[in-house]
Amino acid sequence: MSFFNVKALAVATATSAAALFSTAAEAVEIEYWQYFFDARVQAMETLIENFQEANPDITVKMTHFPYADYRTKVAAAIPAGEGPDVVQLFYGWLNDYVAADLIQPLPADVFPASKIDEEFFPMVQAMKDGDAYWALPTAVRSLALFYNERLLEEAGVEPPTTLDEMIAAAKAMTKRDGAGNLTQVGMTAGMTAQDHHWWREGLIRQFGGEPYVDDYQTVNYNNKAGLEALNFYASLFSGDDAVSAIGFMDEPQAAFKAGRAGLHIDGSFRIGSLNNTRGLKWGVTELPATADGTRSNYSSYWVNAITTKAEGEKYDAAVKFMEYVTSDEAMQVWLDVVGELPAKPSVGLTDANSNDPVFGPFIKGLAYAHTTKFANESGQRQLMVEMVERMTLQGMSAEDSLAIAAEAEQKILDEYYNSASN
Amino acid sequence: MYRNLTIRQKQIVWAWAFLAIPILFYTVIRFYPTGNAILISFQDWNLLGDRTWTGFDNYQKLFADPVFWKVFKNTFVYLLIGTPVSLIISFVIAYHLDQVRFMHGFLRMLYFLPFMTSAVAMAWVWRWFYQPVPVGLFNNALASIGIPQFPFLQSTTWALPSVLAPAVWAGLGFQVIIFMAGLRAIPRSYYEAARIDGVSWWTVLWEITLPLLKPTIVFIVVFSSIGFLRIFDHVFNMTTNNPGGPLNSTKPLVLMIYETAFSAFDMGYAAAQTVVLFLVLLVVSLIQLRILRDS
The missing domain is CATH 3.40.190.10 (Periplasmic binding protein-like II)
Known part of the structure; x- marks a missing residue:
């Protein structure tokens, strides 16, 4: 390769990089992390696609890890200002994540506690602290x-x-x-x-x-x-x-x-x-x-939460994303793809779902779980x-x-x- | 400045330049984490929050923990049964294999094969061998000739030997090869002289073969002792649902460390256990080197 070719290539690279940055400036990109489980990743891909269609100014990048590395990576990344804006965690880990200052409470105007108390199955109240919810599930088991x-x-x-x-x-x-x-x-x-x-x-x-x-x-x-x-x-x-x-x-x-x-x-x-x-x-x-x-x-259930890393427009985008992944539509997708039960009675206890010969017994069980x-x-x-x-x-x-x-x-x-x- | 050095000094500079790479590697990959682990053993840390200083709390908890002493004992049972048994079996095999000419290479390959097999796969296959009827190979064989089932992995007495057996078998190939190399290194002339003198087979073994195999034996004993003290994959895979069970009867120290660190997320306590394991390994290795070296 001659000198001129190298130069041309360098210019081309710089231009395409600039183009990349300019599109990035228009759209907010937020990161979502979960552990790797095939059906969960597939379901989340569908959800992200739907979400991006409805919100063309936001892109969501999903990263997943083997379960064994998950906690270590989250713990290392967030304090360093890297990693996810929205993160998935097991309900039992909530205390640890709160104490370590890894997640922030959901905004009370979008997720008012009284409304969530009313709409979700009662066991989700374990995620509540005073008037704010720390995290919310899409699905329960x-x-x-x-x-x-x-x-x-x-x-x-x-x-x-x-x-x-x-x-x-x-x-x-x-x-x-x-x-x-x-x-x-x-x-x-x-x-x-x-x-x-x-x-x-x-x-x-x-x-x-x-x-x-x-x-x-x-x-x-x-x-x-x-x-x-x-x-x-x-x-x-x-x-x-x-x-x-x-x-x-x-x-x-x-x-x-x-x-x-x-x-x-x-x-x-x-x-x-x-x-x-x-x-x-x-x-x-x-x-x-x-x-x-x-x-x-x-x-039991896995929840999603907004991390302390999300600020400014990323925070706003993360709130929107959280709203979507806890919506009725997202819950139905999760049930159909992963087989995990909707976290809201309004979705779970529909006639079609609660009379389903396979999901029905599990969904009925949620009422007294x-x-x-x-x-x-x-x-x-x-x-x-x-x-x-x-x-x-x-x-x-x-x-x-x-x-x-x-x-x-x-x-x-x-x-x-x-x-x-x- | 470099120019003014003598050739000898230049050689030293270059030697250090090359040595710096492994030294740097060891500092970053080995010594720094080791030091850090010792530090964490005096702290409380759940992998997420801040580390807080707790002094000797983790060690006090460790020495008061009955599970730790049970596990400590198990670790030494693995060592004290595993090492001599594998040493004797591998010597007997190597001694006889050394005299076999017919299909020698093929037989050696057969003995070496388990050593190359993945410990995980092997542990699972043995786990299924040990199951009660209707799946277990051994128990099905027993049942078919009318003998009651044997609770291999479901007994606090027999679970540890059952887990140890495949671990010993897996390590045999390597030890056999080392023993054979040691046997080959003994000069033939000693044996010829012995034969001319008409000494017995036993005397040849006791007075020539074993003393001259001493360096080999030292190596194998130290090597397999460290292996048995660190046993993990066989135990973990044969008892995954109930790691180290039943009732902690097969749990070695490394498995306890793993559980404390990555399911209880009590990193300080796990680090304290690691430090104890490190000291045990150090002491055992030093004692063995000393006993087996001088005489």
Whole structure:
């Protein structure tokens, strides 16, 4: 390449760079960050496209990371003035993000607390501080009871609606070989999956208790209700007539997918992978009620928030974007693409959605769902896992094991709420 | 100024110029993070907020934590079972393989293959081997001949050996190759002299082979000890849903550090555990070098 060519190229580059900057000056560009999960990224792409069409002066750039790096990158980028203007976070991380000054409250004129209280499902109020909301979800998740249609038919039972029916149906579907080894379970069990949520927010409340008090800062299950809930749960996999076994086929959802489990409690996020399982005919129904009709469910969600980095026109653009991603339209897109449930009853409880054979049971569950405020979700789940293991592996009584778990969980909560940075 | 130097001095300048690159690399990539980790171990930090100074709180918490002592014990069980077992098995294999001529290269390749396999893939395959019926290979075999199932990973007693077994197997290939290189390095003439003198097979092994293999043994012991003290991938992948379980019976120190740092986000506490692991590794390595070197 001759000298002149190089010069020409340099001029061309400079011109195109200038052109790039001039368009950037007209449109505000804001950044959006979320962790990588294929369906979520796809849904967000659709939302961004729609949003940009309606707001041609704003462009939204989405960046996504593997879940494992997410927190570290957000923490490093925002204080440095880099990174997202709108960020997605797990509801349980809110306290940490607020304390670290990473996010700012949503403006009260656009997101008045009274209106949000009214429009969203009540568990979203965990994101409220005084008169301002810190963050809002597009979608929420809840639990329901999946069932294998073929196994139900074979055993001649109907999808259960109460806990007693559930046990009876599970018994009818349990199979053993000649030596008494389980070859098919009536129901999956394992605190490692979603059962710890079912036990905490479902069973304990159904047996008349309240798992935590003081805004989830005090453990409150080391009592009669907690013990009854634990005994009921343990009855699934103990004794000669057990309908389940911990660790059967490695993981509960694996057993269900393989068609070796009749019933399985899981979240709405499992729908996609069950749909992709060939040869599995499944259905889903609400979590079973007690004999007197008491129901309870667990719900969790991811929220979006505006970071402290967003200022001036970027802040205004970020507010507009937040308005859009919490709109009815965005929620319907999220339900259709990701399979997560709308965060507003006005969208979720439409006839079409709540009568949907797949989404319906989850959406109905939202009406009586509770959201645990975790200090360390995996740590607190681990305690439930160990509570059961002490009973199954070491023969400890339910009372003693429950007391140990309650004490250990209280310790995690105390440490979290008393630590200097919170 | 450079011009006035003697050739020898110029050589020194150049030597330092080249050495500066690895030194710089080590300072930035190794020493700075190490120093920082030690600093964080005296602080409270959740990865998001400010770091606050807490003095020896993290260490006090650590020494009062029963899980830490359980995990500390597990780590040494991995070391104390894993190292001698893998040393003996790999020596026996190398000793015999060294005398085999038929398909020697092929056999050596077979032993080396697990070492090249991804630990993650291997751990998952073994995890499925260990499952109860109807999926587990071992338990299906037991059940088919009428023997009760064995709770490989579902027992606080047997889970650790079950996790350790594939880890030992995976490391064998490497140790076998090192042992064979060591065996080949022993001069044939010693063995010929021994044969002429008519000494027994045992004496040859005990008086010639093993003493002359000492440098090899030192290397393998130190190397595999560090490996077992840092065991993580096998444990984590074989127990992902309940990491280090059941009831912490398979949890090694590195897994505890990982959980404290990246699921509890308690970086200060995790750093304190890291410092303890660092000291353990240092002490164990120094003791081994000393014991095995002089005599």
